Amino acid sequence: MVLETLTISDAVELAVVERSGFVESRHVGAAIVLSPDGDTTAVHGNADALILPRSSLKPLQAVASVTAGAALEGDQLALGTASHTGTDRHAAVVREVLAAGGLNEDDLGCPVAWPSDSATRRQMISDNLAEARIRMNCSGKHALMLRACLATGWPIKNYLAPTHPLQVHIREVVERLTGEKVAHTAIDGCGAPVHAMTLTALARGVHRIGTASERSPFALHRVAGTLVRAVRESPWTIAGPGEPDTIAIETLGVFAKGGAEGVMVMVAPNGATVALKMLDGNGRAATIVAATMLARAGALAEADVVTLAAALQLTVLGGGEPVGTIRPGSAV
Template identity: 35%
Template structure:
């Protein structure tokens, strides 16, 4: 097992103050490793970076077409949104069309990350709902699939539920691995583990999938393209996924996951990327994924969205430039 390597560094003046260590893999369309850092065989929980895998049964089963889901809804099914009205209004409408309500979501209520909506919530003395949960789009997808499968069990996040069995099957088939187990995610759904190589292999499948392929390829292409067509629904204003997808003009699909996970899907190169920062630092993961995308030639190193995360200045409370976050030795 290879040790994690330096992927992001924090400099204060002339001193290296902190280092974010991690692992990353770039896979080709055949699942082969093109480039790697650290340990490709490291077992990881991809967290929300696996949402497109969890959404595969929604499309592949025919549920998405049966319920007339739009590209926006497919993007939301893969989203970790910030609870802005552009997210919550769509989720509520989706639930209404299913004949369901906030109470039917198995995810817990979550305070929105969107500043304007949070201020409004405080002003009106209202409480967060389940549809504010960053995973509510994924859960609306789970409910859609559950209805399509004819399940009467309302606890669709139970690993024994037909929805989660379908998610696990898709996960294992696309990673080409038998999962060693799962942890319960922040939204209460099981999150299955795989090797970092397995996750990158799955993302390479999404990257190489075409609309003219078989049922699985068509489903993967629809989800991938929905995400890069509606990047603001995948995360939200100011978020790395949204800003970096815009910076690359929709050429790449990105998705973060909790505890410093990140994936990238690059259709023009038919490659997939999986990244894990071992200390769980979001700033480390955002810096490292930007460095990899620049290295792959798909992200402009001088774009403002890049510079916000790679070679980004660190300012103190007086506005003084005290240091910066840089790509680690792995990328130098």
């Protein structure tokens, strides 16, 4: 049997693209908003449909890797939950993580890639450098996973196999944080397992991470609190200059993590949380929709969200001039 995500009838209008007073595109999907205490305060569409969180799962995977023994802090820890743009600064931190464990780039199980940062890519081409695993946007997560294996004594060979002890541990932590059994396991673009769950479960897991205290008597919560602080203190790590997650953290003080195929999670400073999925897989409006939902829940200032929208460059151009915008839809 093939499982599937929400259907068109499960979805509502989360965003529109307006050009010269004409709505030319609509992004539909589903979303859920949790209060600072974790109670459901709003549901848009079917939040109990299954999704693949993609890179929005990284905070949960990172917490699991640290509880398995990868004792990283600061920028090194933040890179473990990142979808970075492959700049020299990102690559340098990942190399530090690997070198401290006696590892090198060849130990990474992610595929080779060019950095998504255009300036870095141009410089690499100019320098006659090739694609590299360390430039792949998930290399920080993979380095963290390798360090967890070393700390626990698990083999680094085949560390991405769903049956590897590390991946079994990650799955158990994911289920503990989300309060939901994994419905299906797929293989993400970087080669790591990614677990299907409902949007409700994803929101619950990210809320628990985003509201965790570093002073908690529970190690899992202390790790989560440390992770969130590391990302908020160094927003460049989570993505890169000019990237939506980095901009949102810098502008709003939130904890934000986008995922491929239109997934987004965002936790406001007071703990209110949003998880959403754009059904068409396009995430261009995901950040502003999530922030708008948090503002309407009273967790963010409307003026700050306006500032965010300007920074995200959501303007639609015609002949090089502004003629419209990408904005939240009728269901938000």
